[in-house]
Amino acid sequence: MLRPLFLAAFLLLGCSVNRAAKIHGWAVGNTVLHTIDGGNTWGEQQLPLKSELVAVACVDTDHAWAGGTNGVLVATVDGGNHWTAQTSGVTGNITRFAFLDAATGWATDTDGDILHTRDGGTTWNKQLSGVRVSLGDISFPSRSDGWAAGIGGVIIHTSDGGATWVAQKSGVEGDLIVIHFVDARNGSAMSQDGLVLHTDDGGARWTVQADLQKNIGEAFFLNDKIAWAVGRNLLAQRKDGTHWAILDEGEQFNESISFVDAQNGWLLRPSGEILITGDGGQNWKQRKITQSYQTHISSIVFTNSATK
Numbered sequence: 557m558l559r560p561l562f563l564a565a566f567l568l569l570g571c572s573v574n575r576a577a578k579i580h581g582w583a584v585g586n587t588v589l590h591t592i593d594g595g596n597t598w599g600e601q602q603l604p605l606k607s608e609l610v611a612v613a614c615v616d617t618d619h620a621w622a623g624g625t626n627g628v629l630v631a632t633v634d635g636g637n638h639w640t641a642q643t644s645g646v647t648g649n650i651t652r653f654a655f656l657d658a659a660t661g662w663a664t665d666t667d668g669d670i671l672h673t674r675d676g677g678t679t680w681n682k683q684l685s686g687v688r689v690s691l692g693d694i695s696f697p698s699r700s701d702g703w704a705a706g707i708g709g710v711i712i713h714t715s716d717g718g719a720t721w722v723a724q725k726s727g728v729e730g731d732l733i734v735i736h737f738v739d740a741r742n743g744s745a746m747s748q749d750g751l752v753l754h755t756d757d758g759g760a761r762w763t764v765q766a767d768l769q770k771n772i773g774e775a776f777f778l779n780d781k782i783a784w785a786v787g788r789n790l791l792a793q794r795k796d797g798t799h800w801a802i803l804d805e806g807e808q809f810n811e812s813i814s815f816v817d818a819q820n821g822w823l824l825r826p827s828g829e830i831l832i833t834g835d836g837g838q839n840w841k842q843r844k845i846t847q848s849y850q851t852h853i854s855s856i857v858f859t860n861s862a863t864k
Contacts, residue, residue: 578592578593578594579591579593579594579595579816579820580592580617580635581594581595582601582612582614582620582622582636583598583845583846583853584609584610584612584622584853585608585609585610585851585852585853586608586609586850586851586852587600587603587851587853588600588601588602588603588609588622588636588639589601589845589846589851589853590635590636594820594832595822595830595832595843595845596832596843598845598846601636601637601639602639603630603639604630604639604640604641605628605630605641607624607625607626607628607630608624608625609622609623609624609628609630610623610624610625610649610650610651611623611624611650611651611652611653611663612653613652613653613654613655613661614655615655615656615657615658616658617635618632618633618634618635618658619631619632619633619658619676620632620635620636621642621653621655621661621663621677622639623644623649623650623651623653623663623665624649624650625649626647626648626649627644627645627646627647627648627649627650627665628641628644628650629641629642629643629644629650629663629677629680630642631676631677633658633676642677642678642680643679643680644663644665644671644680645671645680645681645682646665646667646669646671646682647667648665648666648667648668648669648690649665649666650663650664650665651663651664651665651666651690651691651692651693652664652691652692652693652694653694654694654695654696654702656696656698656699658676659673659674659675659676660673660674660699661673661676661677662683662694662696662702662718663680663694664691664692664693664694664704664706665690665691666690666691667688667690668685668687668688668689668690668691668706669682669683669685669691670682670683670685670691670694670704670718670721671683672717672718683714683718683719683721684720684721685704685712685721686712686721686722686723687706687710687712687723689706689707689708689710690706690707691704691705691706691710692705692706692707692731692732692733692734693705693706693732693733693734693735693736694735695735695736695737695743696737697737697738697739697740698739698740699717700714700715700716700717700740701713701714701715701737701740701758702714702717702718703724703735703737703743703759704721704735705726705732705733705734705735705745706731706732707731707732708729708731709726709727709728709729709730709731709732709747710723710726710732711723711724711725711726711732711735711745711759711762712724713758713759724759724760724762725762726745726753726762727753727762727763727764728747728751728753728762728764730747730748730749730751731747731748731749732745732746732747732748732753733746733747733748733772733773733774733775734746734772734774734775734777736775736777736783738777738779738780740758741755741756741757741758742755742756742780743755743758743759744765744777744783745762746772746775746785747772748771748772748773749771749772750767750768750769750770750771750772750787751764751766751767751768752764752765752766752767752768752785752800753765765798766799766800768785768790768792768800768802770787770788770789770790770792770802770805771787771788771790772785772786772787772790773786773787773788773809773810773811773812774786774787774811774812774813775813776812776813776814776815778815778817778818780797781794781795781796781797782794782795782815782818784813784815784821784837785800785813786810786811786812786813786823787809787810788809789804789805789809790802790804790805790810791803791804791810791813791823791837793837803837809825809826810823810824810825811824811825811826812824818836819833819834819835819836820833820834821833821836821837823840824853826852828844828845828846828851828852828853829842829843829844829845830842830843830844830845831843
């Protein structure tokens, strides 16, 4: 079954120190697991509440946030030794985060809400998005310009940090699950049914760059050239900013993917199995996040702490 737009069954986040073997990471779902060796071994961390966590983000190996059903938010400032509850003020499921640093970030939910914090989540303020559909992703390449995307081809844009949001015409009706901008002009979006959209004018005009003709569960954009997409029987890669290549059409469902650089990446499958590559995806080694059938985890995003 495809992951619904508003709910990731699992979510894994890793934060790089420098090399893959030293990457710290979190895997969240109905628990929080932590790794300090690039995903080879994992340990459980304690939460202040019980919730189904469905989104996670970090800016370094100390600061991380996780969000879940009914607007639940938790955060850590010490690498997960202590997690504290935060107040979102919303009841929708948190779907995605976009943090610029340890203080400044945004979050989206299934009710079309956009939340903003300037103090690491101690306080979250609701911004008026102008839409009431589930928003699946949000991207802020700067403190002023941001984009969010969601169900029915919805794309909205702000040029003032979210004080005001304006709708853009995506030209598609499919549910958009990914949006990513590298600067104020150049961005990409992906629909759940496999369309890849691109803009080079800040979203004034969106064009179809590719049709993967596969159901996409998640995508990861490393930069303006290198990107990956995963889904049911799908592992696709873009190396030149334009052309996509299908690398795998096997029977496995690839839940999520993330890279910290062009070589080191992680691929997550619903069974809790994680595949790790150190050569840009040419070869993968298999690891198990948990041995417990009662623990589930899903969707991955990695960030290099040295660049934050």
